Amino acid sequence: MEKEYISIGKAAKILGITTMTLRRWDKSGKFSAIRTPSGRRMYSVKQIKSLISAPIFSSATEWVLSSTPTEPEEKFYCQTSSVFQNKIIELEKKLAGVSGTESIYPLIVAAAGEIGNNSFDHNIGNWPDIVGIFFGYDLEKRQIVLADRGQGILKTLKRVKPELETQEQALKVAFTEIISGRAPEERGNGLKFVRKIVPIAGIELFFQTGSAVVKITKKNNDLIVGHNNKSFRGCLVSIKF
Amino acid sequence: MKIELKKFGTTLLSRQSGKESLLAFLPSLEKISKDEIVEIDFDGVVTFSPSWGEEFLKPLYDKYGNRLVLLESKNPSVLVTLEMLEEINEFKFSRSRH
Numbered sequence: 001m002e003k004e005y006i007s008i009g010k011a012a013k014i015l016g017i018t019t020m021t022l023r024r025w026d027k028s029g030k031f032s033a034i035r036t037p038s039g040r041r042m043y044s045v046k047q048i049k050s051l052i053s054a055p056i057f058s059s060a061t062e063w064v065l066s067s068t069p070t071e072p073e074e075k076f077y078c079q080t081s082s083v084f085q086n087k088i089i090e091l092e093k094k095l096a097g098v099s100g101t102e103s104i105y106p107l108i109v110a111a112a113g114e115i116g117n118n119s120f121d122h123n124i125g126n127w128p129d130i131v132g133i134f135f136g137y138d139l140e141k142r143q144i145v146l147a148d149r150g151q152g153i154l155k156t157l158k159r160v161k162p163e164l165e166t167q168e169q170a171l172k173v174a175f176t177e178i179i180s181g182r183a184p185e186e187r188g189n190g191l192k193f194v195r196k197i198v199p200i201a202g203i204e205l206f207f208q209t210g211s212a213v214v215k216i217t218k219k220n221n222d223l224i225v226g227h228n229n230k231s232f233r234g235c236l237v238s239i240k241f
Numbered sequence: 242m243k244i245e246l247k248k249f250g251t252t253l254l255s256r257q258s259g260k261e262s263l264l265a266f267l268p269s270l271e272k273i274s275k276d277e278i279v280e281i282d283f284d285g286v287v288t289f290s291p292s293w294g295e296e297f298l299k300p301l302y303d304k305y306g307n308r309l310v311l312l313e314s315k316n317p318s319v320l321v322t323l324e325m326l327e328e329i330n331e332f333k334f335s336r337s338r339h
Contacts, residue, residue: 081255089252092288106318109288113254117292121256178329193291193325200321 004045008033011043015051017074030070056136057238060147064232069129069149079132081120087135088113091144098139101241104201108241111197111205112144114190115237123150128233142241148234153209167210168225175207175214175223195223204240208232242273243312247285249297254288259296270304279305280337283314290318291325299330310335 012019025031026041031051033041056076063072071077078084088109095105112135119133127150134147150156154170160179164170173179174191191207195216198205202218211231214223246253249262273279279301283289301309311323311334327333 081257085252085255085258088254092252096287104317106288106316107321109252110254110290110318110322113252113288113290114292117255117290121292189291189325189329192329193321196321196325200317 005034005042006045006048008041008043011048014048015073021071021074025070028068028070030066030068055141056138056143056145060134060136060145060236063134064147064149064234064236065230071130071132072134072147076134076136077132078116078135081117084116084120084133084135088116091137094139098142104241107197107201108144108203108239111194111201111203112146112239114193115146115235115239118190119146119148119150119235122156123148126151144239144241146235146237146239149232150234152233152235153212167212167231168227171207171209171212171214172223172225195221201241204238206236206238208236209234242269242277243280243282245282245284246289247282251285251287253286253293253297254290256292256296259293262293263297263300273305277308279309281309281311283312283316283319286314286316286319288318289316289322291322291329294322294326295329298326298334302330302332302334307335310337312336313338 008019008022012022015022022031022033022043023041026033031047033043036042059073059076078087091112092105092109095101095108098105101108116133116135130149134145137144152167153174154164154167157170157174158164161173164173175195176192178189178192194205197203198216199218199221205214205216207214208228210233211228213226213228215226216223244266250258253259281298313336314320323334
């Protein structure tokens with residue numbers, strides 16, 4: 001019969017993280033252990049299984065919405081831009097072998113690269129709590145997910161367009177207007193590029209910042225900014241291919 | 242002079258890497274004579290993005306103008322990125338076949 005509870009060492013091994021991370025998650029309430037009478041941490045096998053099989057998008061959503069700032073699971077965490085570069089090169093190699101993406105995978109990688117690098121470029125030195133981004137993918141489900149707990153598009157875009165007032169306006173500008181002039185900050189046009197890619201690569205894009213949401217597909221490339229009641233400060237993105 | 246971008250890597254994505262690549266290449270650019278054509282070869286590049294391109298190609302265009310010639314590429318990320326850079330900066334790169 002399968003054990004109901006396992007030690008912190010075994011749990012860490014299964015999850016591919018360190019026991020130190022598990023202790024930190026236990027303290028913060030992100031992933032709680034139970035204690036034996038002698039005080040040892042034990043982990044529920046059921047909970048561990050559900051953590052492993054949790055869909056990536058749900059994990060990212062939970063992470064950006066969480067009121068307690070904690071680092072994402074190690075397998076999704078890119079604390080620095082160089083970690084992200086390494087992980088995206090890994091993704092590029094894997095995507096090259098996924099059927100149906102042979103001719104478009106450089107576009108998918110470029111889109112994910114622009115989104116992830118934007119998070120770093122616009123938040124460097126100014127991350128409100130957790131430094132870095134969430135970056136995960138599921139090649140079977142053909143989905144890439146990126147998220148950050150950064151300042152969000154309204155705040156960063158206001159530096160070059162102070163007249164912006166709402167998150168919805170900011171998101172629309174980010175996807176549609178060419179921002180020229182590099183002062184007072186180097187401003188990319190990454191999301192315009194991503195929008196261009198959607199119909200060419202036939203991908204589906206979901207992008208949320210604050211309460212503002214856009215969904216773009218090959219068939220519907222119109223930019224209609226919607227509203228989500230579950231608001232958060234940074235960005236949450238899904239690319240389906 | 243022909244600049245082979247694959248020598249900077251095959252996944253050219255971030256601004257930081259574009260900046261660093263150009264900076265590292267500056268001494269080689271000093272050898273270019275007054276009327277020489279500067280060709281950019283994309284062969285071997287797998288993924289190319291506007292952030293990298295803006296940091297590397299834009300300063301070269303500013304310096305060499307029409308003497309900067311982009312060699313033909315069929316890579317979709319190169320094609321869309323170049324279109325984007327031209328749109329943002331309101332200029333057209335000179336292009337040529339191999």
